Amino acid sequence: MSFVSSRYEKIMEIAARRGFLWQSFEIYGGVAGFYDLGPLGVLLKNNIVELWRKYFVKQHQEFVVEIETPIITPAIVFRASGHEEHFTDYATQCTRCGRLYRADHLVEEFLRIEAEGLSGEELEKLIREHDIKCPACGGELGPVKKFLLLFTTYIGPYSPENLAYLRPEAAQGMFVNFKRVYELMRRKLPLGIAQIGRVARNEISPRQGPIRLREFTIMEIEFFYDPQNPRADVLEERCSDYKVRILTADQRTRGEEKPLEISPCEAYREGIVKSPWLAYWMCVANKFVEALGVPWSRIYFEEKLPNELAHYSKQTFDQIVVVERWGKLEVSGHAYRHSYDLERHMKFSGVDMYAVRQLKEPRRVVRKVAKIDKVAIINTFRERAKDVFRVLAKLSSDELLKLVESTPGDTVVVNGIEIPKNVVRVEQVEETIAVEKFVPHVAEPSFGAERLLYIVLEYSYTEENGRKYFRFPPELAPIKVAILPLVDKEPLTTIAWRLFEEAKARGLYAIYDDSGSIGRRYVRVDEIGVPYAITVDFDTVEKGLVTIRDRDSRKQVVVPLKEALDVVEKCLRGANLFELGYPVVEREER
């Protein structure tokens, strides 16, 4: 335990001291659940975000597009999404032992009734009426208090109709924009809408350092597809030779802990993953987390049990990375949101969110339609005809038909006006139907960027004989190259400084350092995970040669000064420093 926590503490100590991250609002005592990113933290996070974008958006740009939507969201959106209802907990606390309970859970347990959706007052009343006591100590329960995990605010003047929430997920930004983006993408499915942005959740008591934050960056895709024709060929093409580890809900129920090793393709075929696109994005997610430096064997997906599912989800897998501190850490969630969100937004907004699919063969159908006989209405109602037209105009043809057919007698009443049925003609029409409407299904991969940041720190952190450094994959390293004169003397310093200027001109983040001994400077740049160090020595002056030092092995290669930055850039793109044909030097330690 002490080893485990001390390793976490060492990482967090370096993280704060060297400028990766630290607790927010330090000078006022700090606030739980908020972390600031420092200069290196921002660079590292940007690189992680960019890698996510590469894996999830750029490599799928023919059908995945990225948008950006507001954090502050009118309450109606989260009323429609179900968050206003389900993100609220009613809690009551024992006045004797202080234990906290979900009021609805207590009521359900004691009275064996469905308590979800009851108001605080109703729950309070039930607890008092049935004299429910603390299950642990039998003490009196305190008043029922409301915990809303959504941060609230107002848009404009403070009044109930201006209530707004800070979004707890980016997803609703994609759902409310589905119609427009679907149109933009020329109504093609599948369609992925991605977003990277800040979200906020008013956690009751966050207490896992940078892991459970009240505000963080989320990276997610709402992936829309036709359930009858998912067009998920890539699942077969890219995922059949690649396995992931999955611990299913069934396994968990049986108490098993060893995940299956299975290709996402097969997992879908066998019904373990219910959506082909969910399986596909799990495949991408696994490869992405490997690219962050996490070994394959430390990643698995854990299926949520039915009672753990969010209100919108038909099936959810958490992507777990094994970490030293907490055992396991959820880095992403993969939810099969089905058609839930679009249907809710259609209902609440009244806006049509259907997609259309072409039928393989157009169908001839005969259907009944109700038509209004305008002449008959004018003849029947004369000067009141205008009112009749007005009320009838509010009904669709289908609604009118239904009304006429379901009402007995010769008249129907619409908005208090009695209308004889004979002004409505019911006709049979024959139509050709070439398309049909449907609500797309949604698979959602969703990542928390700060958790990934922590994962990268933990998996990169290395201790060897007292040496501490971050073994960041070069692509993720905040600073790419250190440029160091061997000693603080001319002309070495001027040559090194010019090289630094050139590195900046190439768009690299670099460090120039001439203070103290060369060994101290290597240690300093190792500690922040700089993958390469170019050292300007006396051979540079005499022969135009510099050395490039590899952070992990501490071996160096000798390369011409003019080629040094090209070599570094090649290595940053994935080349191996020692396989480029340059002589390798290994120096004795003093």
Added chain:
RNA sequence: GCGGCGGUCGUCUAGCCUGGUCUAGGACGCCGGCCUUCCGAGCCGGAGAUCCCGGGUUCAAAUCCCGGCCGCCGCACCA
């Protein structure tokens, strides 16, 4: 939210029990200078602490007491 433990320069810490020589000591780091031809060398000099915050006890508080904030551990919570 409850209970236990903790909070001292950038970092790690000594001091707290047994109040006063603490205008808070050390190490590392940092800054300046010297030195230095490859992995935390050495020498000289320097800056750096609201002792978490507020209140109380006392002639006197980093130290004792109370409240708050923050962190860790356990319980609860974590769609």
